[in-house]
Structures are given as structure tokens and as C-alpha cells.
Amino acid sequence: MKDLLENIKQCTICENHLALGPRPVVSAHPDSKIVIIGQAPGTKVHASGIPWDDASGKQLRNWLDVTVEEFYDETKFAIIPMGFCYPGKEKTGDLPPRPECAPQWHKPLFDELKNIEQVILIGMYAQNYYLGKKAKNTLTETVRNYNEYLPRYLPLPHPSPRNRFWLTNNPWFMDEVLPELRKNVKSIL
Known part of the structure; x- marks a missing residue:
């Protein structure tokens, strides 16, 4: 894993x-239990080199x-x-994530992650890539039907402050999905 991460960081x-x-x-460790797959770093993360x-x-x-x-404990969360x-x-x-990364690096990373109990898919790029034809037509539909993808995957919207209108228009997310997410995370950790 150490060599793989070093190769990625020099990509x-x-x-x-x-x-x-x-x-x-x-960020990943062979003992990681939960994988968080988001879109791509923003400018602040690019500057700091620290995910999220x-x-x-x-x-x-x-x-x-x-x-x-807890979040930055690589034995708990792979990012x-x-x-x-x-x-x-x-x-x-921001532009969409570059399309070269996931096909190049995700499989080798997952091959090293033997203890994964859940993969959290944040945003449509991750959801479409990992759920394929099982993803719904919109992010809202996919997240609303989160239970179809459990226990392996749990789809989420992006937690950006710019998504406050989506959160306001979809109160079921806070009422239904977040309790499930928190329950799963607590159980796994």
C-alpha cells in the first residue's frame, strides 16, 4: 500500500x-474500514494537501x-x-474530476483494502462510476433510494455549503439518510 500511495502521489x-x-x-491504509469517494480536491485542499x-x-x-x-485516522477512513x-x-x-484517475488507480487501491465495510459515494461522478446502471436518473433519486445500495454503498449529495438549497428542498435527507449513515459509521468504527 505504501508504494502504491507513493506512486499515486507522484502521478x-x-x-x-x-x-x-x-x-x-x-489517504488510505490496508486496515481502512470505510471508503469515502468524492469528486476532486478544491483549491483549499490542493493548497494544503489534506483531503476534505x-x-x-x-x-x-x-x-x-x-x-x-477519527476522520483522518486512515485505519478508519480511506479517502x-x-x-x-x-x-x-x-x-x-470546479471542472469535473479528470477521467484518468479512477480507471488508473481505484482498482489497485481497492485490491489493497481488505477490510472495507462501506463505500460512501459523494456526488454523481462517484455514484455513476460505482453504481453504473443501478444509479437513478438524478442524484436526488439515487440518494433517496440509498437503501437499494446498502450494505456496500451509501450515496450522498456533496456536502458543499453551495448545496444548502438542495438540503432545504429535500428534508428527507436529514430525516432518513443521515441517521442511517451515522448508525452505519458508528457500528463499523
């Missing part, structure tokens, strides 16, 4: 497409009901984004 496969250059951000080191990460830790120490580097900006936000 330059999509270097020519990255406005800020490559800086892969990933921003407002979205704070919200995610709140959703999971875990401390900062594997769909794109390992900051992809750049477009008009309405």
Missing part, C-alpha cells in the same frame, strides 16, 4: 490538463458524526476521490 498522467499542476490527494480540508469537509464530518481525529488533483474552474464552479 502526472493528466498534468497537461491541470491549471495548478498535479498534486494528488489521497475545507467547509465541505467540516460538513461531511458533521454528517458522519465523527471527530477530526479516495474520483479525481486526485484539482481539475480547474469553469463558469459555475
